[in-house]
Amino acid sequence: MLKIEKLNKSYGASKALTNLDLEVSKGVVFGLLGPNGAGKTTLIRIINQIIEGDSGQVYLNGELLAPKHISQIGYLPEERGLYKKMKVWDQMLYFARLKGLSPADAKLKIKFWLDKLEMSTWKDKKIEDLSKGMAQKVQFISTIIHNPPLLILDEPFSGFDPVNAEIIKNEILELKEKGTTVILSTHRMESVELLCDQVAMINRSQKILDGTIKQVKSSYRPEVFTITIDQIKQPIPPEWAAKQDETSYHFTLPLSGKTPNQLLHELMEYGEVAQFREVIPSMEEIFIHQVKSTENG
């Protein structure tokens, strides 16, 4: 769907993107992760043809990115806005027409979405009279109104209350079912694990990690185990900081160079090993770990 090769962009002396390669397959939700200032917004703006890269190529469906692709992309920027004095209906119509829909087609689609998200009664209200959540929905519909095969959402859930966030999340998944490719740029790791099939992590203008969630997770194993021991035979060393409840002791230990079997063998000296399980890191932990390790090294 989207392929990026050796993309570079710098603003004066500061590099925003360095030799970035990226491939997003069709019909997936692709998480674009990275701390603030990593270069995510620059990348998104280049895909949207708001700015141009200094060197490198971007391909959409095998074609070099060109102005005609504008109608195939839907973009919800992180900082978003609507014309406060404009009515919901007029506003949507304007955005839809700018994306190249005919007036008749645009009206049909707007009506469909207003009905679907139960917003039909607001269509003649001005944006300034809407609550923030309502305005966000208007914004979301404006983004997807032209049925773009590629949807780029920058922090789509910020500002939504949990109920509306859930509605939007479901809409994103439904669009994915229909074959839309979604690029999701976010800091919220829980939504990444919930929604994304693939992720790429960018830090300091460079890609530091990409792949499916499973691949990413297996790439970073802190090699820490959670352990529960019952029926103590000899006292647990205090530096393990074990928590005791009734007869059981719970604690975590790193492998520290041993194999899991060796560690397990050692533990059996202390009593009955009731639980011995490798800790699978959350995306958040991987994120923090990766960012820190690239910054230190």
Added chain:
Amino acid sequence: MDKIWLVIQREYLARVKKKSFLLVTLLTPLIFPAIMGIFVWIALEEKDNQSLRIIEVVDDNNLFFLESSEQYAFSFSNLSEEKAKELVQNGERYGFLHIPNFELKDPKGITYYGEENPSMNLISYLENNLKKKIEEQRLFESGIDPKIINEVRTKVAIKSITLDDQGTETVSDATVNYAIGFLAGILIYMFIFIYGNQIMQGVIEEKSSRIVEILVSSLKPFQLMMGKILGIAGVGLTQLLIWIVLIGTLTTIVTGFLGMQMPQQQAMEMANPEFSQGMANNSDVGEILQVLSGINVTQIVLSFIFYFLGGYLLYGALFAGIGSAVDAPSDAQQFMLPVTIPLIVAYMGLFVFVLNDPNSTTSFWLSIIPLTSPIAMMGRVSYGVPLWELILSMGLLISGFLFTTWLAGKIYRIGILMHGTKPTYKTLWKWIKTNN
């Protein structure tokens, strides 16, 4: 092109549909006839209700005579100064004019006492009469009969006719030319300022509310900028058109209505007694029509529309560029100077140079340089301008606004995405130099 058209429509409708637009558009033309009407009405009222004001004149020379008018009556006496002042103080007299003994060569010490400040009219009336009397007296003393003087006194009015290459004669009147140039220049000046500001506000609104990021993912920043500039131009033209129609109709109605109560001549006389004398001799209605028909109306109207739009586009682009560079209107101040100065120079130049001497070198350059030509050229067009100068000026204005649009476009496409930094001229220059 399609997308520019969409932006034009939105910008146009968003403004025209506003209640404030409707109010300003409909009320402004009402204000002019209303003010005019009020003045005329007050003048009429005053005239009806006025009591005759009596002014005591003590002439130690026993020489002067002042003719009473509808408003003022003069009573001559030999009262002492103190007595006469008392009359003023206790309200028996409106004022007291004391003419002491003096040599006619050197009339000094004429004093007016009044309970209130005398009007300019009264003072100049007194001065003119006394002056005339002194002059007559002095001529008489040198042996010339005042009757002869009155006979000799002549009114001269120059009828001015312009001749072109073919020898066609057209009657012209500098006053009419002046008025047309003056009005056209001021209208363009106001239009540029008011609507230029609207462009800037609009750009800042889109930038600060972050709509712009969504918009530029759908169309080129340049399209967005041009759409806004052209859409607002449409608003301005609409407003102008409505004003012209409304002011035209209302003025006709008001003057028609008042005309029945007061003959034109009388109204003129009240406004300016000196002027009316000239008018009476010089221009009857036929002659005014002759003057008007002598003016090349088509040329004036066409150049007005051209300079109106050309000037607006030239400055509009600059206003858009400024708006894109800043985060809030208050930050725009620092960049406004280079835009407002040429405008004000053009405006001042119109009054100081162009209208007074349309063919001077300064007027020529003011009307050729694109930054000042929209306003200055209108001051010249009504007097008639050689065709090549007009073409040169228009050509330069077109290249001028192409240049400012290009310049503003460069600033705009980077500026609208920049937040939180206060740009300086140096950063603007960097943006202009950047290629993508």
